[in-house]
Amino acid sequence: MKAKYHVVIVGSGMGGLSAAATLAGHGLDILMIDENIQPGGQLLRKSEKTVKKLFKFTPDSMKTKGVSLMKRIDDAGSAIDRIHQAQVLGVFKDRRLLIHKEIKTNAADKKTNKKPGKKGSGQILEVRAEHLIFATGARERYLPFKGWTLPGVMSLGAAQILMKSYGVLPGFNTIIAGSSPLMMVLASEILSNQGKVATVLDENPFSKNFSFLPLIQHHWPKLFEGAFYTAQMMGNRVHTVKSARIVEARGNTNFNAVIMAKTTPQGQVIQGTETKYCADALAIGYGFVPNIELAVQAGCDIEYQKGKGGWVVTADKNLESSVDSVFAVGEITGIAGGKKSYIQGKIAAISILKRLDKINLKKQGIKISKQIKQLHSLDHKQIAYATFLNHLCQVPSNAYQQIHDDTLICRCENITMGTIKKAIEQGFTTSGGLKKATRCGMGRCQGRVCGTIISDIIMALTKKNPYDIGPSLSRAPVKNVAISSFLDQPI
Amino acid sequence: MPSTRKNHVQDLRISSVVRGRQIRLKVDGKSVTAFEGETVHAALTAAGIRQLNHSKSNSLESNQSESNRARGVFCGMGICYECLVTINQLPDQRACITLVQDQMEIHTHEG
Numbered sequence: 027m028k029a030k031y032h033v034v035i036v037g038s039g040m041g042g043l044s045a046a047a048t049l050a051g052h053g054l055d056i057l058m059i060d061e062n063i064q065p066g067g068q069l070l071r072k073s074e075k076t077v078k079k080l081f082k083f084t085p086d087s088m089k090t091k092g093v094s095l096m097k098r099i100d101d102a103g104s105a106i107d108r109i110h111q112a113q114v115l116g117v118f119k120d121r122r123l124l125i126h127k128e129i130k131t132n133a134a135d136k137k138t139n140k141k142p143g144k145k146g147s148g149q150i151l152e153v154r155a156e157h158l159i160f161a162t163g164a165r166e167r168y169l170p171f172k173g174w175t176l177p178g179v180m181s182l183g184a185a186q187i188l189m190k191s192y193g194v195l196p197g198f199n200t201i202i203a204g205s206s207p208l209m210m211v212l213a214s215e216i217l218s219n220q221g222k223v224a225t226v227l228d229e230n231p232f233s234k235n236f237s238f239l240p241l242i243q244h245h246w247p248k249l250f251e252g253a254f255y256t257a258q259m260m261g262n263r264v265h266t267v268k269s270a271r272i273v274e275a276r277g278n279t280n281f282n283a284v285i286m287a288k289t290t291p292q293g294q295v296i297q298g299t300e301t302k303y304c305a306d307a308l309a310i311g312y313g314f315v316p317n318i319e320l321a322v323q324a325g326c327d328i329e330y331q332k333g334k335g336g337w338v339v340t341a342d343k344n345l346e347s348s349v350d351s352v353f354a355v356g357e358i359t360g361i362a363g364g365k366k367s368y369i370q371g372k373i374a375a376i377s378i379l380k381r382l383d384k385i386n387l388k389k390q391g392i393k394i395s396k397q398i399k400q401l402h403s404l405d406h407k408q409i410a411y412a413t414f415l416n417h418l419c420q421v422p423s424n425a426y427q428q429i430h431d432d433t434l435i436c437r438c439e440n441i442t443m444g445t446i447k448k449a450i451e452q453g454f455t456t457s458g459g460l461k462k463a464t465r466c467g468m469g470r471c472q473g474r475v476c477g478t479i480i481s482d483i484i485m486a487l488t489k490k491n492p493y494d495i496g497p498s499l500s501r502a503p504v505k506n507v508a509i510s511s512f513l514d515q516p517i
Numbered sequence: 518m519p520s521t522r523k524n525h526v527q528d529l530r531i532s533s534v535v536r537g538r539q540i541r542l543k544v545d546g547k548s549v550t551a552f553e554g555e556t557v558h559a560a561l562t563a564a565g566i567r568q569l570n571h572s573k574s575n576s577l578e579s580n581q582s583e584s585n586r587a588r589g590v591f592c593g594m595g596i597c598y599e600c601l602v603t604i605n606q607l608p609d610q611r612a613c614i615t616l617v618q619d620q621m622e623i624h625t626h627e628g
Contacts, residue, residue, distance in 0.1 A: 061595055061614070062594075062595070062614060063556075063614060063616055068594065111614070147607065165592065165594070165596050166592065175572065175586065175588060175591075175599075176587065176589075177567035177568045177569070177587050177588060177589025177590075178567050178589065179591070180589075180590055180591055180592075180593060181591060181592050181593060181594075183592065183593055183594055184558075184590055184591065184592055184593025184594070184613070185593070187593045187594060187613075188558070188559055188562060188593065189531070191556075191559075192554070192555050192556060192558075192559035193530060193531045193533075193534030193536065193559075194529050194530055194531070194555070194559045194562050194563045195529045195530075195531060196529075196562070197529070198529065219531045219533070220531065220532070221531075279568050279587040280567050280568065280587070280589075434583060437572070437588075437591070437597065437599065438573065438598070439573065440572055440573055440575050440583040440584065442583070469573070469598075470597075470598035470601075471596060471597045471598050474596045474597065475591070475592065475596065475597050506598065506609075508609075
């Protein structure tokens with residue numbers, strides 16, 4: 027670890043990896059920080075061990091690309107410093123980063139060190155970045171229903187991680203629900219690994235799929251992917267219900283059943299259509315939300331773009347944010363998946379190399395500008411496809427109006443829809459105001475789960491525009507850290 | 518789990534997966550089998566343990582009924598903090614992003 031780096035990259039998913047691989051080999055000091063155990067982000071969760079399918083179907087060439095990126099970074103060896111299981115707590119003046127590195131205790135340590143919270147609680151590091159790249163990715167979006175806090179109810183991502191990274195099925199029998207394109211991917215993965223899918227409950231009506239038609243020209247492989255999944259569902263006799271919404275998840279201490287109801291094309295629940303499905307796991311997802319918290323804390327301007335997943339970091343064509351020498355790539359500039367992240371990581375890296383005179387523009391000028399032009403055009407194509415996907419995931423606004431008063435919205439602080447509705451009626455119609463009035467979004471996750479849900483609820487109930495509601499603010503530390511981490515510093 | 522389906526799994530661990538060394542964990546005093554390379558989340562899911570924590574105890578009358586209710590892994594990627602467990606006496610560790618180690622002592626419900 028050095029005290030100063032030419033480039034610090036936060037996040038080692040597709041965007042971070044592609045930036046690092048492009049920057050490598052130019053004699054720069056580079057640091058890559060990630061919260062996960064391994065690099066690769068959500069897309070590149072190691073799958074080589076788990077996949078033993080009869081028919082190997084790999085629609086996503088980005089995964090192959092990602093694996094080769096990781097290899098390139100490994101080959102670059104000591105040129106790229108990497109820290110894992112670490113969080114950036116904040117970015118301060120002159121791009122000084124405060125980093126929390128988790129230190130996991132092991133059994134051997136425990137015997138010699140009985141004091142809890144002393145050793146093993148973590149270490150605080152400070153580094154200075156000449157250039158900073160945020161590639162902090164995205165998380166899932168949810169539509170709350172009664173019982174969504176029961177153990178056994180999980181995000182689509184959680185179920186995928188269990189299978190792809192650790193070879194464990196999410197349940198003996200899994201119900202998949204929501205509006206996300208990941209639903210079909212997860213169903214396919216479960217079926218390919220001898221698991222069982224009880225049913226797929228799709229929030230979307232069948233007609234919504236047709237908005238894809240104008241894009242077929244550029245994205246025809248996606249059609250085959252869709253057709254493959256559909257065939258697999260039919261082959262395994264998986265019951266799929268369209269225009270279906272979960273109204274309740276049931277169970278005592280563990281989830282064991284859902285109550286589903288059909289909805290009208292406008293998204294209203296049709297009374298009398300309630301049906302019960304039993305299973306031991308429920309995986310849900312309603313699209314994605316960019317992880318902009320760190321960028322917001324660092325002072326980057328953000329903008330609201332519905333087709334990009336909500337609040338995104340504003341970036342120019344070099345992907346520099348409103349803060350000098352701070353770049354934003356991948357999902358945080360708009361939800362669009364791994365390919366766009368890969369392209370944007372490259373664009374940001376080339377922008378930095380140009381600025382540091384590491385690219386000889388006299389010699390390579392034409393080649394580089396041609397490459398940049400190609401990258402920008404690819405970027406636009408990906409964004410067009412993503413707009414379709416984000417539109418597909420969008421839950422109709424009256425779905426929020428129909429959330430039952432008993433439903434928990436803020437899981438950390440146990441704040442119900444009823445409490446939120448009452449506060450909105452009293453005039454707390456901004457994210458910040460509602461938070462102060464009810465404590466929603468003040469818990470451990472700091473609004474990462476409920477923040478978007480709450481602004482969608484305010485939007486649905488008041489018809490206010492997102493700029494008047496505002497995003498939730500982020501302050502350092504943007505991730506939870508134990509006080510003891512600051513106390514137990516080696517001198 | 519009852520099922521008559523052919524090839525139906527008896528265990529949530531997918532049989533075709535190559536795993537690390539078999540190790541033992543102690544979960545709330547009970548011995549649990551795990552494999553190196555798994556997260557605490559994966560090992561506990563395979564062992565049928567889903568309830569890892571409970572919701573906050575509320576003093577407000579309006580949401581008393583939601584106090585101390587069972588919670589488990591939700592996001593699975595370190596964002597939601599629903600899967601906090603005590604590991605080797607260190608409280609509030611995220612089960613979803615912590616790897617298992619031989620003889621690891623895990624206590625649930627302590628968050």
